Amino acid sequence: MSKNYMPEVARMLGVEIGEPFDVFDDEGAPIWLLHYLLCGKNTLQKRPWRPKEGDSFFYVLTNGEIQKYVFEIDNIHTLMLFSFGNCFPTEEAAEAAVPEMMAKFEEIKKGVRE
Known part of the structure; x- marks a missing residue:
């Protein structure tokens, strides 16, 4: 069985598993290709915290x-x-x-x- 590296990747990127985030290119335009993020060609931007009902x-x-x-x-x-x-x-x-x-x-x- 192969090892799941996603928790380590998430930690390196500064996000939690299941936490939504957006990926942007060098000019700030959103992109959707994880490949560019993992290759270091793009940056990750965490979404701001938003409370939910009852929080x-x-x-x-x-x-x-x-x-x-x-x-x-x-x-x-x-x-x-x-x-x-x-x-x-x-x-x-x-x-x-x-x-x-x-x-x-x-x-x-x-x-x-x-």
Whole structure:
């Protein structure tokens, strides 16, 4: 029986088995030929994380604190957080995004104050 090398290939490419990804050529155009990826002629780009109904996620409050919440597809609050880019799979990812989110909040506040 031959060995399955796909877990090792996935690890080398930085993806998990079953995780969706896209392959792009040197000019950023999507391609579908795995051969070019495996030969090193093209690059792999992981798709951004998207919560599913019932998933827990973390977001940044306007004071910089981190809050945990459950994603609901019919909840305006969770949809706004997601569309604003303030929806993270882990607390660590949310903490890393605090400076960026605080800058976004300040930009919005500036526009409202004018």
